Amino acid sequence: MFKFNKVFSSFASQADVFSDTQPLIRSVLDGFNVCIFAYGQTGSGKTYTMSGPSTSKKDWGVNYRALNDLFDISLNRRNIFSYEVGVQMVEIYNEQVRDLLSNKIA
Ligand SMILES: Nc1ncnc2c1ncn2[C@@H]1O[C@H](COP(=O)(O)OP(=O)(O)OP(=O)(O)O)[C@@H](O)[C@H]1O
Known part of the structure; x- marks a missing residue:
């Protein structure tokens, strides 16, 4: 038996999900560890939800919107805090972890 905190309808927009x-x-900028994890079978919409179908702002997925907020908030706090932002992008497929930002051929 699975419990869900929230279920979105098929009419939910990218903004609704974000x-x-x-x-x-x-919370991240307040010092908490956060993990936003897309999990689901092939074709269930992980890439759509996290990246979005296009680079148009209304289509932005969670990643773009999250980074946008991160930089907005850190800019607003620039006189109080100095943040260092790093990005990693990995794919876990068939129990293999692949670095999507590496030039090396695995
Ligand atoms: N919320 C949505 N609204 C409209 N189309 C969607 C939505 N979510 C997914 N799709 C469409 O469904 C198809 C599969 O979505 P997507 O590629 O995001 O799945 P995935 O879970 O990342 O798949 P895979 O595991 O194979 O990489 C795509 O054509 C995508 O545009």
């Missing part, structure tokens, strides 16, 4: 995770972005 609004549910948005408070977590502020």
Whole structure:
């Protein structure tokens, strides 16, 4: 038996989905560890949800929106805190972890 905190309808927009995770972005900058994890079978919409179908702002997925908020908030706090931001992108497929930002052929 699975329990869900929230289920979105098929009419939910990218903005609707992000609004549910948005408070977590502020938590990161307040010093908490946060993990936003897309999990689901092939074709279930992980890439769509996390990256978005195009680079148009309304289509932005969680990743773009989260980074946008991260930089907005850190800019607003620039006189108080100095943040260092690093990005990693990995794919876990068939129990193999692959670095998507590496030039090396695995
Ligand atoms: N919320 C959505 N609204 C409209 N189309 C969607 C939505 N989510 C997914 N799709 C479409 O469904 C198809 C599969 O989605 P997507 O590629 O994001 O799945 P995935 O879980 O990342 O798949 P894989 O595990 O194979 O990489 C794509 O054509 C995508 O545009």
